[in-house]
Amino acid sequence: MTLRSWSRAVTAKKRAQDPHETGRSARNNERGEGRSKMEEVTMKDKAFLNDLAREGAIAFKSGRLDRRSFLMLCGLAGVATLAVKAGDAEAAANEIVMWNWGGESEKCHGDAIGKPFTAATGLPLKFDTSGPLQGKIKEMVDSGKVTADVCDADGFDAIALGKSGHLEAIDYNIVNKAQIKEGSAWEFGVGVIYYGYAFMYDTKAFGDNPPKGWADFYDTAKFPGKRSLYKWANGSIESALVADGVPKDKVYPCDVPRAIAKIKTIKGDSLYWGSGSEAHDMIVNGEVAMGMIWQNRGKTIEERTNGRYKMVMNEAIAMPGAYIVPRGNPAGRDNVMKFIQQALQVDSQLMILDCLGMTPSNPEAFAKIPEAMQPYAINSAQNIDKVIFNDPVWWADNGGDAVNAFLEAIG
Amino acid sequence: MATRTSRFNPYWLLVAPAVLLVLALYVAPIVNVLLLSVTDPKPGLGNYAKIFESDTVANLIWRTIRLCLITTVAAVTLGYVVSYAMLHALSGVRRRMMSILLISFWISVLVRSFAWLMLLGHNGLVNGALLSLGIISEPLPLMRNELGVLIGMTEYMIPYAILPLLANMQGIDPRVTSASRSLGASSAQTFFRVFLPLTKPGIIAASLLVFISSLGFYVTPAILGGGKVQMIAEYISVQLLVTVRWGVAAMLATLMIASVLALMYVLNRFMKLSVVFGGVAR
Structure with missing residues (x-):
């Protein structure tokens, strides 16, 4: 024709x-x-x-x-x-394109969510592993050429990009709110998993009197040695406030100048990482005596070093990992909502925990977290009351200023 | 002669497709991005005021210039030594040196930065060797600081310094130095009073090339700087991708392009740019 x-x-x-x-x-x-x-x-x-x-x-x-x-x-x-x-x-x-961060996640998301989703809907799952940073999502939607259906992003991205009109609203007729941890079912995104900023210490240095929380982490007199923190301020700001004596439930709204002042007290002894592997290297190469770490990466380090480096989950900053949908996604809204709903199912959630170390958001899955994973999981019975839950709304509104103030302070 | 240049030169037609391509695919998008600096988040010069209002931006610019200047001096000095050695090496050796140089030129900046990570690290080769020789008792902080960034940048930039220097040196008539020696100058005098002044165009070209290329360093400071050595390029990327302040990012990009063009303009007043980049003097 x-x-x-x-x-x-x-x-x-x-x-x-x-x-x-x-x-x-x-x-x-x-x-x-x-x-x-x-x-x-x-x-x-x-x-x-x-x-x-x-x-x-x-x-x-x-x-x-x-x-x-x-x-x-x-x-x-x-x-x-x-x-x-x-x-x-x-x-x-005729497919769902998931925009995530590559590495293991491609296999893990494929097995845990993709397989059951494809079995149910016939739609295959494909990946773009270039990392959906906020600026990239904005650019993609503004350009009118949307090539991804769902992004593995952060909670604050869901709030910020939702507000600026770059996301499809979540359809809670398809996505079941009851299967999402309280406070993570937003208008423009779903907190599908949790990860967190904990810290690790060298048991050779501090085995007899181990550090117990951020106050010890920032106390270089009592616990001498270098420290490492996350470069783009998330978790770092909160850790400084808790160390400075702010009660866990009063961390938000964050007093950024107070956090910066605390971080400056260890400035000469501190390094900053931007990727999980960098954080990993700093700890196992002995560049730091204590280092901030994503809690799933911390588990790997504990295992690989036979417990030489130990993770402290107390006062870890728990981040909701959000699935968000760029406005005008190619597969259509219904299909991608079904995909998100699949990601919330207990089996998928537990597989992601096993494969990536990301904690379930679905409360039905909390009790099913395997024994061996409990010390590392954000929402396990032993950790859920010890951690600090990130406030994505505060970060969406103030994150830009906080990151820039932080970068200036450490530079 | 004068009548010829004033008339339209038909050879421009041969160049036209390339010029149009550059205009359409390079200049137009860049202008588009640069416009953001006066339109985002609101129209006006608010983003440019930040250069004077915000310590962050001022510190960032100063740090970038400082690191680039040190890199330029170090890379051109080391590059000069290598070029000089290459000039006087036997042709077989010179050819081998050239291939090694080009191979290193083609290795990605990412790979090279990670290689330095292995060498300079806490348990790296350098610290390991010094420790086992008993020269030091504690590992030296050779990276995750400015020193590490400077080492990585300088090493990356040395080939950029060597190529224009070598081209310049090879263009110097060897009989000039012989004449100097035969007229009774010592070898040091010959070098400092005859050879060095003749290589001035090469030194300026190499410095310019190294400095301008260094301004855009992104990967090396990010990997070897331990998060504390932010340069403009990395900051631009953070403002684009993380904090989504496209206006600030565009302002810094505009500033960088403007400084590069200004540098070239200033240089052009002292010498013909076409000569610097290998063209023919007229």
Whole structure:
């Protein structure tokens, strides 16, 4: 079929019966109050052309559209020619693309969520492992070329990007609120797992009188040696406040100047890490006597060093890991909501715990955390009252300033 | 001559596709990004005021310039020594030196930074050797500080210094130094009063190239700096990706581009840039 006759057929079909299309533009209108008429129109055009390209890809694959017409269509829709392998655009509608941080997580998310999800819906799970940082998600949505359906992000990203209109709202008719830990079912994201900032110490140095919390961590007179903290302020700010005597339930709203003053007291003795492997190296290479660490990484270190380095979970800062959906995700809202709902199921949650060391958010799974994992899991019976739960709303509103103040203080 | 240059030169047509490509794919997007610096979060020069208002930004700029200057001096000095040795080496040896140089030139900055991590670390090769020789009793802090960043940057930049220096040195007529010696100058005098002044264009070209390239260092400070040695590039990335302050990021990027262009302009007043980058003097 040629492009002209094919597209006429598609347009007619669309006009006649596409509830999805009207649904989406209605939602766009709802949130688009601040947007100009002009933008509104181009956004609609873009969405239409994208849909056309997607339909075109399906037609091309099934032989209803010739190759040249398909490429022309992609050009019209502004789909980058490099990405125009016929498969790409076609697949977008028929798969879930998860944007995560790579490494083990690809296998773990695939086994724990992807397999049961594909079995139930027939949609395969694919990955983009480049790390969904807030700025990247914003850029993707603003550009109108959304290639991911669900991002493995932080709670504060869900709040901040939700507020700025870059996310799809969670559909709590599909996602079950009762299966989410209290306080993590937000309008624009779901806290699917928990991870945390704990610290480790060298038992050779402090085995007889081990440090018990952040106050000891910041006390370099009593516990001499270097320290390491997270470079982008999360957890570091809170740890300093607790060390300075702020009660656990009064950490938020954070008194940033007070935290910075405390961090400056160990400035000469401190290093800062940006990745889990860097934090790992600093501890096991003896560069620091105590080091902040993501609690799942801490478990690995304890195991690999036969307990030479020991983790302190007391007063760890617990972070909700949020699944968020970029606005206009290719697989559609319903499909991705089903995916999030699958991630909350007890079996999936326990598999992620086993595979990645990320703690379940579904309260039904808390009691099923295996014995061996309990000391390392945020929401296990022995830890849940000891940790400090991060306030994503505070971080969404104040994170930018806090990070910059922190970077200045350590620089 | 004058009439020829005033008329349209048809050879421009041959260059036109390349120029248009650069304009469309490089200049236009960059201008777009730079515009953010005066439009995000609100129109105006608020982002630029931060240079004077915010200690963070001022410290950042100063630290970047300082580290780049030290890197430039170190890399050009070391590069000069290597180039001088290459100039006087037998051609077979020189060819082997050249291939080693180019291989190191092609190894990614990430790999090189991680290699330094292995060498300079607490339990690294350097500290291990010094400890076992009994020269030191405690490991030296060779990385996760400014020293580590400077070592990593300098090493990365040495090939950038050598290539223009060597090109310059090879263009010097060897009979000039022979003449100097035969007229009774000592070898030191010949070097300092004849050879060194003749390599001045090479030194300036190498310094310029190294300094400008150093301004954009991102990976090396991030890996070897222990989080405490932030330079402009890393800060821009944090503002883009983490704090989502695109206006500040764009302002710093604009500042960097402007300083690079200004540097080239100043240099152009002293010497023809085309010569510096290997063109022919006219």
